[in-house]
Amino acid sequence: MTAVEVLFALVGAVAVGSALMVVTTRQLVHAALWLVVTLGSVAALYLLLSAEFVAWVQILIYVGAVVVLLLFGLMLTRAPIGFSDNLDAPVLQRVAAAVTAGAAAGITLTAVVDAFSGKHIALGDDPRGGSSATAGAALFRSWVLPFEVLSVLLLAALVGAIVLSRRDVGVDQGELTGR
């Protein structure tokens, strides 16, 4: 095993372990903080796969923005600080969920091992890799149309979030239909 493979295995284990903590911890805020560990180690995995730009975007948007949004959501829904017993479904449903997840993992792992065992990623042969220059060139040359469409989608999401969270929208309509 090369150093990169050892590092990848270690960081991958951290990612999977902290993801397990996200879905099993009994403190709401800790789940968000374990999610930071998972997302950060996935960013490290991108770096090890030589996808440098994607790794930094992952740090900026996921760790920087998404987790902060989730923490805001926890705060605004008056999430309890400390241990809470009502985060998990009843035992029977949890067992069913574990069986489903285990079956999905088993089937996918079997298929993946069957199809891709023995294949190797040649890292380091390609000097361009996923650096910012390469990724930026691909994004603004080949993928510029989907990129612009995505900005419209973001605008729509922005408008939608504002409409959903304003208190005065919908009141007039309700009164109109009530009359």
Added chain:
Amino acid sequence: MPLLMPLVVATLLFAIGIYGVLARRNAILVLMSVELMLNAVNLNLVAFDVWLRDELLSGQVFTLFIITIAAAEVGLGLAIVLLVFRNSATSQLDDLLELREPDVGATR
């Protein structure tokens, strides 16, 4: 590096996400589990992109798009969760059993 390493990590992350979506009761924890599943898919895309040496960098660009869509999804999802919390004072998913307002049919 064997291609299997990122694929196995991604599969495990996805399965953990499935478990979280099915077993958690809090709406925001379910959103977190959805993020785990999206990350698993992204890891797959990057791994296959690096393996295939794609000229157009499709896998990595798709990963960037998915990250953006995930940010939009979390924003909208949280707005919906907050709206539900304002209307029914709970963010526990199995407390939300009503599909309509209780007195709409009675007044007509």
